[in-house]
Amino acid sequence: MDRFLETFFNPVVMAQYTPDIIAGIWVTLTIAAAVIVAGIAAGLALACLRSYGIRALNFLIICYADIFRALPPLVVILILYFGFPSIGIQLSGPMVLFIVLAATLAAFAEEIFWAGFSSVEKGQWEAGIATGLGFTRTLAYVALPQAVRLALPPLVNRVLAITKMTALGSAIGVSEILSSATTAQSFSGSATPLTMSVVAYLVIFLPMVVIARWLESRTAWKKR
């Protein structure tokens, strides 16, 4: 038991590396927030564009969504970080992480919002168009709010999955939580920093999981 505590809960190591882990939390939160905002915005924009039914454009959107849903983000991260400098494009680690995760989230979000649009009844569109709103305003005021509502639970789950992937930053030296923890682990020779990273991830992501659960429980239309 002492051995276990010594390995995973060493108080000296904890005290020493807490500032590093906190710095890592901050990096993770910043990148995650940027990924969530950019990924959802881009995904929503793509789904809206797709609803206009322009064939060539939709082909490109679908290709994009399928490719980025198929690729493991780590592969793309490594290509951008280690490969692109050779063709003269030098991106910082956090920037690469942000771009790849946002692009991946955008691909998933596009599909989720599109599924939302697809399940809005055709009659809703017809009602909007018949009352002179035209396509764009019917999209904005009638279809979009309903699509977003339907998309919310799967979207939150996807957001969780993608933001957790900020841990992939440890492969390219972004000092987010996991990276700070593994660095500390190799310096201290103790697994305690990894325990600290577990706590840090739980602090960040447990509330998100709870929010996701709550959102899923209130997707029905307002009925009193």
Add this chain to the structure above:
Amino acid sequence: MANRPMLEIVSLEKRFGPNTILKKIDLKVAEGELVFVIGPSGSGKSTMLRCCNRLEEPTSGDIIVDGRNIMAGTRRDLDRMRLQIGMVFQGFHLYPHMSVLKNVTLAQRKALKRSKAEADARAIDMLEQVGMAHKADAYPGELSGGQQQRVAIARSLALDPKVMLFDEPTSALDPELVGSVLKVMKDLKSKGMTMVVVSHEMGFARETADRVVFMDGGVVVEQGTPDEIFGAPKAERTRTFLSRVSG
């Protein structure tokens, strides 16, 4: 009744691939007239109605509303003309995420650009006319089918349309709720609204329609006053259809 045509359908044709749904339909509806369209399912009556505001794109022909051809002009012209053509659907299609009041004000605000105060006042007026003002703050999901349909009628009326199209407005309703919707339509008729109604409510047609049009196989087979059509139909197909529905 004025003789000026409010809605003119001119050699309207609609094809879906190899199938011709509407074959050169001609129909004139005078101002304040209620034209009732009957016919077996698949006769093209709903398609004809939906071509009148181009929810269904006609293959050829013209649709003239109050002297203006909705087949000519830009997209924007079309949206502006659609404001003058009210449409009521079988499935109501109220917006479930908006209160009744918001349902009735949305197009007023966003398409007609009325102020909030103006749109709200107009909405309450229209909701009163259909007996639904007391539900202004309710959501569509809390209303019965008949109530939803009356709100849908108010939503169209609030845009001051020149003609109202009704696509089987009572077909999705429980029998005991049909009366409330028909009453609203009757009021509307007495206020001078030009109306085209596709429906199976023959009793209502007899009582309220100025003219009954019988369609079958994508053509107008016969038309006349309710007495002529229901009392002494000339065409064999009309007789067969009527005997089946009244049967």
